[in-house]
Amino acid sequence: MIDVLVVEDNRELGELLCDFLKAEGYQTALAPTGEEGLALARREGARLVVLDVMLPGMDGLAVCRALRQEGDLPILVVSARSEKEDKLAGLRLGADDYIEKPYDVDILLAKIRGIFQRRYERTALRDGDLALDRQRRAATLAGRPLALTAKEFDLLWLLVEHRGKSLRKEWIFDRIWGTDSFSEPQTLTVHIQWLRQKIERDPRHPARILTVWGVGYRFEGEVDEAL
Template sequence: MDILIVEDNKELADLLCDFLRAENYTVSAVQTAEEALLLYKRYGARLVVLDIMLPDKDGFYVLEKIRRSSNTPVLIVSAKTEKDDKLNGLNLGADDYIEKPYDIDIMLAKISGIFKRRYALDEITD
C-alpha cells in the first residue's frame, strides 16, 4: 500500500482516496486510531496521512506509535490550527502539517514531493 489515510470524516477520506487513486497511488482509509495501527502493523504504508481529531485516540498517539518502530513519512492534516498543535505534531516526527480546509492541488503536490524525495533517494542508494 502506498498511502494510509486516517480520517474520521468518511466523505472527506473517500474524496481524498479518489483523488489519490486518480494519481495511481494505492490507498486505504480508516476512521479510528486503533484501525490505523492495526492496518499499519499488518500491511505497512509508504506514507500516512493522519488527522489529529479521531473518535478513539488522537492522531498524536498514532504518530508516536508509528515513530517507535518506523520512519515512514507522516503528513498531518487537521482542523487544529493552533501553533502548539502544529509544533507538537512536528516535534513528534510528522514530516508536514496541513490545515483543513486544504486545497487538493496543494495536498497532491506535497504528497508527490514526499514520494520523490523519500523514495527516489532509496532507489538511488539501492
C-alpha cells in the same frame, strides 16, 4: 504494501481524498479510527500516512507517536487545529508536515508527491554485482549488460526496490501489468523464471528471487544502496 494510508474519521472526506490519490496512481486504504489505522499500517505496511489529528478514541498525535517509535514512515498530519502549539506538537512527535483543514487538495497532493520523490523515487539501485539504472532503463550483472524486456526491467526494479519484503503476487501483477484482476497468473510466473535465468547463478536454486509459498516472491538482497 499500501502507498498512502488515510486515517480520517470523516468517511466522505477520506473517500474523496482516496479517489484523488488513486487518480494519481497511488494505492490507498482508508481507516476511520486511530486504532484501525495503526493496525492497518502494522499489518499491511504503508509508504506514507495522511493522519487526521481529531479522531475518536486514539487521537492522531498518539498514532503519530506510536508510528514514529516503530520506524521512519513518512507522516503528513492534517487538522482543523490551527494554533502554533498544535502544529509544533505534531512536528515534535515526528510528523513530516502539518496541514490545516480545510486544505486545498492540489497542495496536499503536491506535498505527497514531493515526499514520494524525495523518499522513494530513486534513479538507480545496486545489489552486490547487480546494478539498475532507471533513467537509462538498463541493468548490468558483474559489469555486463543484461538483455531485459521493458516488463522484465520493471519487475526486477520492483523486486530490488522492496528487497527483503515478501510481496503478494496480486500486488506485483497490479504494479507491473496495471490490473488487480490477476487474470493471468502464469504471466508473472514466466517473467520470474526469465529473470532467474538472467540473474541467478543457478536458476534452479535461486538465491535472489525467492518464492514465498502461499504469498508471492521476495528479493533477497546483498547490499541496500542507492547510487
